[in-house]
Amino acid sequence: MATLSRDAVAGRLAEAGYIADAELATAIAIMQLLQRPLLLEGEAGVGKTEVAKALAAVHGTELIRLQCYEGLDQSTALYEWNYQRQLLAIEAHKGSSDPDRIEDAVFSGRYLLERPLLAAIRRRTPPVLLIDEIDRADEEFEAFLLELLSDWQVSIPELGTIKAEAIPHVVLTSNGTRELSDALRRRCLYHYLDYPDAEREARIVMARIPRAGATLSLQIARMVEAIRKEDLRKVPGVAETLDWAAALVGLEVDNLHDRPETVHETLMCLLKTREDSARMARAVTDRLLGKVA
């Protein structure tokens, strides 16, 4: 596959509905050039997962997602045998005299259940493999993943070694709930994703919600930017901005200044805890709204 230049990547991302800054576009371009995984860090809600979805659209391939959690093990991440079918097959072959043949049959590809990691390396066209919230998985899993990411092969004791058909585009995301190992960090390219600035967020709103006009989008983005600076427990992410924009468009608001009451009432799209709602009293909303041009 031809390597794309940075500008080409940015253009294709925009077509896919993801408005990236120049640095992220560079990261994606060199990720393909150097065939290294990309580690994305950033606050919750800055759109880390969206990057992987957009990347799949850029390359026109499938997105395979592995959501990590505490206690994630190989049988949910890599592969599992289909035990029910295996047991049935053993029952069915009970009369047969050749136990070796039964064993070969039972441990063949037919009884293997692909989990995300195995699926990702068995595809002919390289898919995008999203390993989401890697910091939630255990350290043992991280070590195992590191091995997979450098060798691109897995060994299944009953079947043998399976080599990658094509090297997938790997995106890892982390929220920083646990410090990742240095080895994994060094294996990956690193990108720190921040909340978009108002102008870029406005472009994101316009790309995702076509009915939101340029003025309204910019107002929304500026308002959210101001709200993020308040001392909140849960800072609203890009997804919340989009929810709010959709709500405002649905309520036929064209200009935030015309309908300050609706603005205040719909803030629940952005504020997700009781303390935060209490903090954003009507007076605060009006003060922030006053600053939004």
Added chain:
Amino acid sequence: MSCCGTPPTLEELDDVSRLVSAKLAAFLKTLREASFPVSLQEGQDAARLLAAGYGKRASLLRSAFKNLFSARKADWEKFDGIFDAFWLRRGVRARAAAAGTPANANRSPIKSLQEASERKGGDGTFDQVPSSDQPEERERLGEGRAEGATRAETLASTDFRKLSDPADIAEAHAVAARLARAMRARLTRRDRARRRGYRLDLRRTIHRNISHGGAPVSLVRRQRKEKPLRLVVLLDASGSMSMYTGTFLRFIHGVLDEFREAEAFLFHTRLAHVSDAMKEKDVARALDRLSLLAQGAGGGTRIGESLATFNRSHAARVIHSRTCVMIVSDGYETGDARTLGREMAGLARRCRRIVWLNPMMGWEGYAPEAAGIRAALPHVDLMAPAHTLKSLAALEPYLAKL
């Protein structure tokens, strides 16, 4: 893949690119000195990026290198400054400003450390052609760094170096080791009890029962592994605690050494993360680095604000479901006691146990009357006296129960 599938060899390079690769080598050196994790692999990849035309524009090269060389957020934030100083020859001073993060209360000591190491990086800037006596060169730079730390230390009001008496250190380590063992022993007992497991391991069961024709005669079960307990120590290094700071610093050094997972923070009017400095095996060096981080120690205490910093910037990373937070402080809060109460509540929501060790409680006739202590008390699981290593060791049975 494009034409640059293999890294270019020296023979293929003409004079111009030889100059570029010399410059690149010098840049890698500068990065290493600024404590970036740069290995051979990164160097090769950087050369490939240059060969692929990423060197045409400074902004393109900067963002490509930034993605390649950074490994964490701290690297990410200081990279632009280092890059500009090296390739675009902007002054070192401007670089420090560019690398400066928002004026966060706890950042400044760490930032001064960063600046110190960046100044070293600046030295590397002028040393563009890597000479054959490189190892010596590095050694000399290393020496320079130690000198810098010593100079800065005379500025600090508290001298932690006098704490490095070997006998005291050995004793502190012994206590920490005993505590670590006590807290871990409980884990192993739990482990054994859980052997029976709550979930069938079908894969192993089938494997074991192939000889029975697949009928599951003997079952194999599995159980989630228990996480080791993590101890997070927050040590008050304010003036009113100065009598005890030494004892507890030695204890912290032991804790970081003996516990499988531990983190340490120091606070007075602001909070500093000191685990990395304290993990230095050589105690004298550890205390040297610490002095640099703890400038301003010995003044007043703002426990509430320090806890707020901890909750905001560190808690998510440092605290997991099996974390015990140990606060060592006399509770004399010079800030607002209400802030302290609120932040303690926030901390209590996050972690499993909070232990508050209070040296003043060892004194006769002391009652927890200080406003700070009173605000914190409802959220503390264990409040205990501790002013010497002996009293710490006496806590072993209580801590083991946590």
